[in-house]
Amino acid sequence: MAVKLLPSVFPKKARHCVNLLARLSSVPCAVDFGILQETHQGSSSSSGYESNVKSLRNNLVPDNLIWVLRSTPDIETSVRIFRWAALQKIFQHTAGTYCVMALKLGLAGNVREMEVLCQNMIKDECPGAEDVLVSLVETFVEHRRVNVAIRVLVSMIAGNFRPSILLFNAILGSLVAEKGDLKDVLFVYKEMVKACRVPTVDTLNYLLEALFEAGWVDSALDQYRRMNKKGCHPNSRTFEVVIGNLIMMDCANEAVPILKDMLELGVQMDSRFYTLVVPHFCKENNLAEGMRLFESMKAAKFVPDITIYATLIHHLCSKFLVVEANRLLQEMINNGVMPSDDILEDMVIGLCRLGKISQAIDLLEDKKVLATSPHNALISGCCNAGEFFLAKQLLEKIMCESAIADCGSWNILVRWLSQHCNLKQALQVLGNMIVTSLVPDSSTVSALVIGYCKLGKYDDATKLFDRFYANFFVLDSLSYSELIRGLCEVGKYSKATEIFCCMSMRKHSLESSSFNMLIKGVFDEGGIHEAKEILSLAADCGVHYNDETYSVLLNCLSETPKYQLVLLAQIVINGFDISSDAYAILIRGIFHTSVRVNEAALLFNLMVAERAIPESECLLDLLSLFACRSQLHMISSSIDMLLYDLVLNSDMYSLLINGLWKEGYVCKARELLDLMLERGWIPDASTHGLFIGPTSIQETDCRNFQIDNSIVQDNISSILAEGLERI
Known part of the structure; x- marks a missing residue:
């Protein structure tokens, strides 16, 4: 006897995968999935179990057992009846009886028990087992039990069956449609490889869609590029998935080479694809690709809808390509698509921006436009062009003629x-x-x-x-x-x-x-x-803070450093870069209210490292604060960076030379003097005094850096003499 599945079980959208009736023709008993009663999980009915066993005891054949299992509503009673039948010496379960019981368990969510049942059916080598397993997979997929279908698939592969690629595609398609986890999609794909099945273009399309859904853009693009190596060629669905997702994920630039592939291959897309993609390319400031797709759409004999025309005309006008926009306007009218008020408004705005006010007036008169917004755009365009009296005349005219103002x-x-x-x-x-x-x-x-x-x-x-x-x-x-x-x-x-x-x-x-x-x-x-x-109040109504806002707040809180630190934390948490003004305010605040100069040094070093260098006057002021506290050595590394970036001016050099000398860093001070003179700047009087004073030559201990005193004396004397001559 053959297992017969009612056609109503599988809708047309699922039936394209397999021909169930043909596949199950050899299964030795009749199973009608379509009239399975709703399965209930609950306490088993002892009376129901006894009455069913009694009816089967003298007439235990697969057809009768299937009928009983199918008509028993609760799952526990069904399991007890199934086990009772298995213990009868005169009876052996068939693929049909296994199928009905597995189906009830799977639909009830008893996945583990269902999986064991499938494994036992394979172990018993029931005739028609493979076809029954395939039908189970398809039924679970139809009833949106994809996780159960996957477990049946795993059992099939473990039992050395090789499901067709169509079955894998059915599961992958259901996973993608239900936005399933990427790990499940990859698991099914690996099972396909394990079963030695070669993917089709549909398989890869499902994989691409799952990768994009998970945000794995690079992996999806890599899979797209490797399609030819897998013996598959992209079809219209491939390009719809790849280009559509790239556009939706604001990756229009990555979509351009894919679009080029599509056009070179001559793949015909449907009108829905163009309606989706053309506006997005335009919004991503890629009008050229949008127009290219538009021409491809017309070549495919599709009539663009008003959405595409409106988008293209809007962006053409915004780029002052009014002649091309007007050509599209005439084309859409010839195609029987009447322009909306927005399209006419964009045309008027574009013409007025180019100073073609008379053409804008003619446009509205020729089209006999009665809508208010295009006329308002014309009035605004006249005002923006300084033609106030013309704007006033136009307003009076439309008030008299149509009263649409x-x-x-x-x-x-x-x-x-x-x-x-x-x-x-x-x-x-x-x-x-x-x-x-x-x-x-x-x-x-x-x-x-x-x-x-x-x-x-x-x-x-x-x-x-x-x-x-x-x-x-x-x-x-x-x-x-x-x-x-x-x-x-x-x-x-x-x-x-x-x-x-x-x-x-x-x-x-x-x-x-x-x-x-x-x-x-x-x-x-x-x-x-x-x-x-x-x-x-500002936080409640959404006032946008900028760098200047935080600088103002920090400056206002200069007398309360603890509040400044709280605000600094808020700046960082909100993702703002600390501006040079903010750094300067914080550093001044620390010097003004605290003796913890190390905190000021930390902020200064961070400011320089992040290249948030303030203007010269402010930078000189900050350096003066460190010099007054004899703490320039704490920002020595930052001074080196400022020297490298050529930020320092002559006043800063003099300040640093004097400060470092007084702090005992004579060697560093002399290095700065050499750099200062190399740039053609003359030290101020106080700096002169440091190097020509009676003790300057004796201070030769430059922190383990030995310098010949006579050479230093000669160099400095000659340099200062030359500098004094210039004065």
């Missing part, structure tokens, strides 16, 4: 006038807007605030803010920063703080430079406690 259309004029210190005319335009029954919005208020700030009328700007803030209006980032900056410049930190608190309560962030001015003023006027409240 909105508040944003008027705001463009108001903002441009405000930014150019023409607040009076801006207010007139605002009056005209109100006459048309349009109500000012947050953008209108923001524009007027900028106008007041440009004229230094900060009181009027704050009154306007207070008036409209009560109506839940908020300023945009530019006007907000401009207002805070202006208030800080005139010393009105209290009002600036009040506005900052209001905006922060509504989660609006402040631009870094304005925040730096605010926090410095708050520190100076209110001290650390008020500043702490500002910092807390």
Whole structure:
């Protein structure tokens, strides 16, 4: 008798791997997987077990046992019946009975027991065992029990069966679809090698997909390059996996040579691939490859959709390639794809940037555009080109002809006038807007605030803010920063703080430079406690700290070194590099409040090692601090690095020579003098005095470096004489 599997068990998407009916035609009993009852794990029913055994006792044949096992709902009763049958002398389990029991165990999650059952079936050399094992693998894969399917596969290979490559591909495909662990994919691949099966292109595609999913980009690219050595040639799915994943992982540059391979091989991709990849290449600033793919797409007789056209036109316009963008615009219209408002807006912006305002006007008139955004782009383009009166005429025209102008259309004029210190005319335009029954919005208020700030009328700007803030209006980032900056410049930190608190309560962030001015003023006027409240609000609303911010904070905390160290830790934790200004502030703070000069030396050495060298005046000041404490020798290695980088000027040389001499490092001081003179700089009077004084020649112990006194005397005398002559 043959095992017959209902076609409904395997959907069409899984049936392409194998022909189950043909494979199982030789198995000696009938098993219908499709009508297996749902398996329950729980306490076994003694009455159910007894009644089933009683029905089988005088009629124990494989078909009857299969029917009983299939109709028994709980797993423990099924196992007891299966074991009872195995103990009967007149009965021997077949591949069919093993199959039903293994299937129930596997679906119930009893993987170990199922695996033992498969091994016993192989050991018993049941006819049709291989076909049954294959059907089990496929059924478990279909029911998303891939881990169970893998254990069946392992049992097959251990039993010297050689599953087909299609079976391996079915498991790999399921693992990849379910985002399984890479280790499981690699395990199945190794089992395939163990079974002496050669991978197909589908096998390698699954492997590539798993490697990319795990983030192993280099390994995936290596596998791609080795495909030919494995007798496989990339197909459309290969390129979809490799190029698609590289694009999604922001590795567009690595995708370019793969794309070249695809085009050279003439592999035909589907339209979905182009829709995914073309926009990403453009966004990665690789417009050339995007256009290349676009031409390949058209050569394959695919009609690009509006997404591709919109992306290409946008990036062409942003690169001032308006002629090419206009060609695509006409092409898409000819293909029956109507341009969206965004596309027309990009075209207008591109034309206006090139000064082709008349062409932009013609474009909107020819296309009979009634949308607001392209017209607003045209008005904005006119203003940016200094054509305010033309912009005003265009606004009046569209108001008369189509009434499509909105508040944003008027705001463009108001903002441009405000930014150019023409607040009076801006207010007139605002009056005209109100006459048309349009109500000012947050953008209108923001524009007027900028106008007041440009004229230094900060009181009027704050009154306007207070008036409209009560109506839940908020300023945009530019006007907000401009207002805070202006208030800080005139010393009105209290009002600036009040506005900052209001905006922060509504989660609006402040631009870094304005925040730096605010926090410095708050520190100076209110001290650390008020500043702490500002910092807390800044953290809540997402103010971005930069190097200058941390320098300001460190400087404000100069009287409290312990807070400086806490802030320093925060700088490091947040991934910021410590700037030269920050180093300088920390070093000065240590010298000002502490006798632990070694900490200052540690910071100075770290500053130089990281090449965070401050400007000359600041560096001279830091070196002076060490010289005053007679601690220049503690930064000797950093001094050598500064000498090598040619950072030191004549004042620094003189300072170092004097300081090191006084600290007893006479040899080092003389070396610096030689270097200074080689650069053509003349030592100052104090440095002269060191070397021509009565004791200078006698100090010949340069830390185990012996110098002939007469030679030194002659060299120094001649050098100083030459220098004095220049004076």
